[in-house]
Amino acid sequence: MKAIVTIMLKDGVLDPQGKAIGHALSNLGFGQVGDVRAGKIIEITLTETDPAAAKAGVEDMAKTLLANTVIESFKVEIAG
């Protein structure tokens, strides 16, 4: 069973990496670009076979280690 954790900075938190990517895209001639936000994605392979227990376990991991919940929000998806 695989879990996918998506971690993004919360709205309102300054994202310099996203801003830099946005500026670089504009400089390269991609004129249609507005706001850009950068985040992290973490794929975890689990031995757990129950989707609900897997999701709860991975949410615990995200709160404990993967995300800084003061400035970041996270989303856990269980994929097969």
Place this chain on the structure above:
Amino acid sequence: MKAIVTIMLKDGVLDPQGKAIGHALSNLGFGQVGDVRAGKIIEITLTETDPAAAKAGVEDMAKTLLANTVIESFKVEIAG
């Protein structure tokens, strides 16, 4: 219109960040963790209104700047 670009290291490419996360989770007592892979997610707000044109444009951005296609694969999703 918003595009979400997911960038992961290709299979077979060593992922030290993922390995470090996996070890840290094991050390914290999360025993059910197997392989861990870390990647990037980039959300781009676009002025383009046609989904097909938006997707083509963002794929061009990913190939040009966002992903290193030698070692990384990317996926573009268009979200509303």
